[in-house]
Amino acid sequence: MRYDLVIFDNDGVLVDSEPISNALLAAYLTELGHPTSYEDSLRDYMGAAMHRVHDLVLERTGRRLPEDFDDVFHRRVFAAFERELRPVPGAVEMLEKLTADGVPYCVASSGSHERIRVGHRTTGLDRWFDDARIFSSQDVGRGKPAPDLFLHAAASMGVAPERCAVVEDSPLGVRAAVAAGMDVYGFTAMTPAERLAQATALFADMSRLPDLLA
Missing domain, CATH: 1.10.150.240 (Putative phosphatase; domain 2)
Structure with a gap:
């Protein structure tokens, strides 16, 4: 990895x-x-x-x-x-693979902590994300496209920005990751690829992500 x-x-x-x-x-x-x-x-x-x-x-x-x-x-x-609400297709398998490979991960969302937790609880993804792995725009002064949230998540997890990969599906999120000095993988299942053109790489199938990152 x-x-x-x-x-x-x-x-x-x-x-x-x-x-x-x-x-x-x-x-x-x-x-x-x-x-x-x-x-x-x-x-x-x-x-x-x-x-x-x-x-x-x-x-x-x-x-x-x-x-x-x-x-x-x-x-x-x-x-x-x-x-x-359902998990994104392929997300559970992808998290299982990252966990099995010992790859550290977290979530950094524009949504509130409550919204993140409600979504995870409803879909069963809460088993993959304890409180230490959840970061919200509520935690910083400026949300995406400012880099603050991604930089806060990296610092909290003890990792330098250049050693991080961000997975995003919105142009605002891609801009934030680029501004943070991180590689960013643009998920095009719902967003036209041209709107994520600044991304390091683009992909449409979540189950392919671990191979892309490796």
């Missing part, structure tokens, strides 16, 4: 949450008078922390979202997760 640490994004990489959360986000923004399609949501918000939603709506419309926006949105998302 040429890396000392593999850092995973969570939504869309480990748990198949992007279709669920972006459909709900588009519907909620539209309900509040900010017409947003599913495709708009994927383009503008996929891989981003919640403050980006607030910032873009304010910038575009001059209107602030309601104070309880995040709470209402997360209640809807968590309820949908309980009903519908």
Whole structure:
């Protein structure tokens, strides 16, 4: 293995949450008078922390979202997760292989700690990620595309940035990994390859990742 640490994004990489959360986000923004399609949501918000939603709506419309926006949105998302959320195809097999090979890994997500844990618990991925392996944009001042979250995860795990590989499916996440000085593997199952063109390598099948990293 040429890396000392593999850092995973969570939504869309480990748990198949992007279709669920972006459909709900588009519907909620539209309900509040900010017409947003599913495709708009994927383009503008996929891989981003919640403050980006607030910032873009304010910038575009001059209107602030309601104070309880995040709470209402997360209640809807968590309820949908309980009903519908599954691991990304191939993710369990990939984690089994990395574990068997003794490769250290962690997750660094734009989502809140609660969102990460709800997703892992619902899909059974919690067996692979204890608290010491979970990092959220809540832990740093700036979310992706700033490098802060990935640098924080690497430092916490005791690994130099240049010895890390990041696995991402969003353009914001790829930009953050590049800014952190890390190799980044772009997962194209849901994201057009050209939107992840800055990545070190691209792949569409999660079960292929251990061979790519090796």
